[in-house]
Amino acid sequence: MSDRAWGVGTDSPSCDPSDADTAHPAELRRLLEASTDPHSRGAVVVAGAPGIGKSTLLDQVARRVGASGGRVLRAGGSPSEADLPFAALHQLLRPVAGVITELPARQRTALQAAFGSGTPGDPPDPMLIGVAVLTLLSDLATGAPVLVLLDDAQWADHASLDVLAFVARRTGDDPVSMVIATGEPAALPDLDGHWTSLELAPLERPAAERLLDRLPRPPAGETRTRVLDQGEGNPLALVELARTAGADAEPWASGNPLPIAARLERRWVERLNGLEPAARQWLLVLALAADDPAETVLTLLPGPADRMWAAVEWAGLVDRTGSRVTFRHPLVRSAVYQSASFDERRAAHHALASALTEDPDRRAWHLAAATTGADPEVAAALEDSAGRARRRGGYAAAARALERAAELSADRADRVRLIAAATEMAVMTGQLVRVERLAARTRAWTDEPTPLAVAALQTGRLMALTSSQAAAFQQLMAAARQLTTAHPEGALQALAAAAVVRFYSGAESQRDEIGAALSDVLRALSATSVPLLGRWLMAVADPPGGAGLRAELAQLITAARQRPEELHLLAIAAWILDETGLAVRAFEASLALWSSAGPLPDGLGGVAALAHLEHGRIARAQAFCAELAAVADTYGLDHAAACAAAVDALAAAMRGDAVNARELAERALSLIDPAESRSVAVYAYRALGISAAVTGNHEDAYARFRAAFEVDGGPVHYHASVAALPELAAAAVRSGYHQQAADVVERTVRSGETHSVRTQVLIHHSQALLADPDYAETHFRAALTLSGPADRPFEHARILLDLAEWLRRRRRIAEARPLLHECHDVFRRLGARPWATRAEAELRASGAQIAAAEPAAFGELTPQQQQVVRLAALGRTNREIGENLFLSPRTVSSHLYRAFPKLGITARSQLRDVLDTAAPSDVVTSAGSRGSRPRNVAR
Structure with a gap:
């Protein structure tokens, strides 16, 4: 029918548009300020009970911004689209779809893939989708400010909300603002401190009076009093009661215990019951359809001129504007649905499924809603829908479709397989609660050890990124033990993930537990030699025990040059075994080849940044930190965020940015339990110590560096602490803790472990700083002989500087000058200003000429x-x-x-x-621009 080009949606009550001024004037001013004031722009979440005036408030803001020349992009969440990935985002950007084609190629491809268009390929990187939307909004804001409005956000799809949260954190100087309205704030993902919360409260009596006065027929006398009493300050309730005051046979009773929303729904149900059955069924079809029904859906409904629409409009259920018909409020939609019998709902869902043959995802969900028992065909349709959602990067939607497919599966093995796949997709959302719920369903449906252990493994991996490291370790080790006999390869995967946790925690008991479990797994594998993953996890959990792998790393990396996952594993092992240069080369090679495997970071996400930092590529390390922090912020991965902040703090401290380093380090410590995440804590302590040292507070610096070691002088962390030894020694010499620091160094020497070459360098450097003058040079020379200036230029240059200072104090100026020139060049190239300044002072004291420095600015x-x-x-x-x-x-x-x-x-x-562009390798693109983030180790 050609006359059915009309829309259906959910709007606020049909009051005068200026009602928002009267009902919530203060809130309107705040939203307008956030939307138009260049100094106050931001992102606001408007929350409140149904009918409180959220949509009306958004209408008024949109009208004001549009009238002042701004561009408004608006969308509304819908229950029928909550499981469709990027549905709300597509609705927002549909009016400006042409701008998408003007985006940079990678961003355009990612956004098109998210919307299900473009060339099929790997799932788009969620971060790249976020950058694409950020760029698009920035481009749109070139001519006029942009306001993004999302109503009924509690029904918006998870993927769209993640993108909007990403953009809100990064709009910066762009004249872009966002307002999200929701009736259920708890249903939204964590939107963090970048969003301002605005709670709409019920109207005070004077404001409620003014609202009634603005109606076409204001109630008066006793009727007015009853409306005010029973409306309880809810604008929608006030309008509805006033609109039909005296017409209803049974007005609300005063003191009714039901909430306003329930009473409104009951009122509308009573009106629905007065309609013809056919009208109720048509309204039900509309309630189950999307807010903007497809042309095929409209063929199920009567035309706009049909007398049925006049009847439902007279009943106060819909509003008509021209050819557009809208529900008067989302509660009307809810009332239509709740008042229908199961058979009526089922018939409506079947009708919609029959009409949506060109939309397989919506069709699958309507079929699922109409199905009560097992139905393999519907389950298969949902599984196909999950595959499409995954390819678009909609992992939450994929998880939900797979879970529903499992519920509809007749075969027990299929049900367990599907719930396992749903759990894996849920891991990609970063929502631990969702993963734990699906793991619980697995336990309810099967007692087979393998699927139970796999569910535990998935949960443990995500826990390692989000919560308690101790709990994550126990979860992973339990999975490894369960899988050892039935699925030893899976057990090896679980142990690899447990080794990652051991690296973060530093707990010695965990090393022993991993070693014992690995022996059991190897027996189950009947392996004649330890697989590479087994050797890798032991190198991570116990570096001295991985010394044998160190000798083979170069050969293994060459052999793996076309296998990015293996390259990435070997890069991690190389860094942990102190082969920094080799690690950096392997990381770069793996990233050049990587294809997308999901949005979450590698379990050791900060290692690439640490390797590049040690290698002198500080800007590259900061780029890795920026990407890890972006992912962590988007998915609420507190532990990953702490890791990014701690490493970034080290980079800032090396460059002399003490203020930023302290802020980052303190943020890292606030996100973790230092007793459970010792490695991250030690990186943060080092950053705080360096920051204190460069500002001359050597006593505080000593305390910070000393925190990297136990009371008895042993390392807090088996790998991270040793790097703090020379820093501890230098601070101790300047603060009067010489002997205490010497005891810590001696404790490391006497540990009985086989020290790597790097550890030997750090020990000799520390001993040189603490030694009697007659013996210091021997240690300095030993440290320099073992140190690799190309692998770790900053550490090497610090040895040069300390030795040169020692030589100059003994008037061996001719020997000191070349060392000072060499380390000064390195510090300048790295941007390590405090050390470059020290080297310059020493050069001047030695009478040397200094080349023009990098601009101080x-x-x-x-x-x-x-x-x-x-x-x-x-x-x-x-x-x-x-x-x-x-x-x-x-x-x-x-x-x-x-x-x-x-x-x-x-x-x-x-x-x-x-x-100074002498080191262009330090300023290459971030990890995300050369490939996607590495997937979770051993996923």
Whole structure:
């Protein structure tokens, strides 16, 4: 029927638009300020009970912003689309779909894949989808401010909400604001501190009076009093009661214990019962359809001129504007659904499924809703829908479809297989509660050890990124024990994940438990030699025990040059075994080949950053940290966020940015239990110690470095603590704790472990700083002989500086000068300003000439501005820089605008003249621009 080009949705009660001014004037002002004031723009969550006026408030904000020349993008969540990935985002961006084609190629491809268009391929990277939307909104905001409105967010799909949360954190200088309205704040993902919460309360009596006065026929006298009493300050209830006051046979009773929403629904149900059965069924079809029904769905309904619509409009259930028909409120939709019998609902779902033959995902869900018992065909349709959702990056939708498919599966083995697949998809959402619920369903459906252990393994992996490391370890070890006999390969995977937890926790008991369990697994495998994964996990859990693997790393990495997962594992092992240069090369090779395997970071997500940091690629390390932090923020992975912050703090401290380093380190410590995540804690302590040392507070520096060691001088963490030895020694010499530091160093020497070459360097360096003058040089020379300047340039340059200072104090100036020049060049190249300044002072004291330094102003830029400037100096465009650093192009432009005057330049072409570009490898693109993030180790 050609006359059915009309829309159906859910709107607020049909009051005068200015009702928002009267009902919630203060809240309206706050939203307008957040939407229009350049200094107050932000993201706001508007919460409140049904009928409290959220949608009306959004209407008014949209009207005001639109009238002032702003662009408004608006969408509404819908129960029928809650399980369709990126449905709300697609609705938001549909009016500006043409702009998508103007995005950079990778961003355009990712966004098109999310919307189910474009060339099929690997699932799009969720971070890249977020960057694409950020860039798109930034481009739209070039001509006018942009306001993003999402109503009924409690029914929006998870994937869309994740993207909006990502964008809200990064709009920066863009004139882009967001308002999300929800009746159920708890149903939303964690939106963190970037969102302002605005709770709409019931109207005070004077405001309720004013609302009634603005109605076309305000109630008066006793009727007015009854409306005010029974409306309880709820605008929708007030309007509905006033609209039909005296017409209903049974008005609400005062003091009714039912909440307003339930009483409104009951009132509308009474009106529904007065309609013809056919009208009720048509309304039910509308209630079950999307807010913007497809043309095929409209063929199930009478035309706009049919007398039925006049009847339902007269009943106060719908509003008509031209050819558009809308439910008067979401509660009307709910009332229509709740008042229908099961057979009526089932018939409506079947009718919609029959009409939606060109939309297999919606069709599958309507069939599922109409099915009560087992139905293999519907289960298969849902499994297919889950596959499409996964390919679009909609992991929450995929998990829900697989779970429902499991419920409809007739075969027990299929049911267990599907719930296991649902659990794996749920892991990708980062929602531990969802994963634990699905694991519980697995336990309820089977007592077979293998699927139970796999569910425990999935839960443990996510726990390691989000919560207690001790609990995660126990979960993973239980899975390993259960899998040892029936599925030893799976047990090996569980032990690999447990080894990751052992690295973070540093608990010695965990090393022994892993070793014993590995022996059992190897017996079950009947292996004649230990598989590579087994050797890897022991190197991670016990580096001295992995010494045999160290000798083979170079050969193994060469052999794995086309296998990115294996390269990544070997890179981690190389770093933990102190082969830093080899680790960096393997990381780069793996990232160049990687294809997407899901949004979550590798279980040792910070290792690539640490390896690059040690290797002197500080900006590259910060880029890894930025990506890990972005993923962690988006998915609520507190432990991963702590790891990113701690490593980033170390990078900031090395460059002399003490304030930023302290903030990052303190954030890292706030997100973890230092007793359970010793490695992250030690990185944070080191960053705090370095920050204190470069500001001259050596007593505080000593205390921070000493926190990396136990009371008896043993390491807090078996791998992370040893790097703090020279720093502890240097702070001790300057603060009067010489003997205490010497005891800690001696405790390390006497540990009885086989020390790596790097550990020997760190011990000799520490001993040189603490030794009597007559013996110091021997240790300095030993440290330099063993140190690899190419592998760990910062550590090597610090030995050079300390030795040169020692030589100059003994008037051996000729010997000191070349060392000072060498370390000064390294510090300048790395941007390690405090140490470069020390080297310059020593050079001047030795009478040497010093080359012009890097502009001091560069060091005064924020870390993010420094990253932007370095990438711009390499010729990257604002869009490319934004994609690398998860910023909008406008924010990149703002950083450059602020940096140019500080650097004394006026053009982009001058950046190369003022920056030291001797180490271009330090400013390559972030991990995300060369491949997708590595998947969870041993996933």
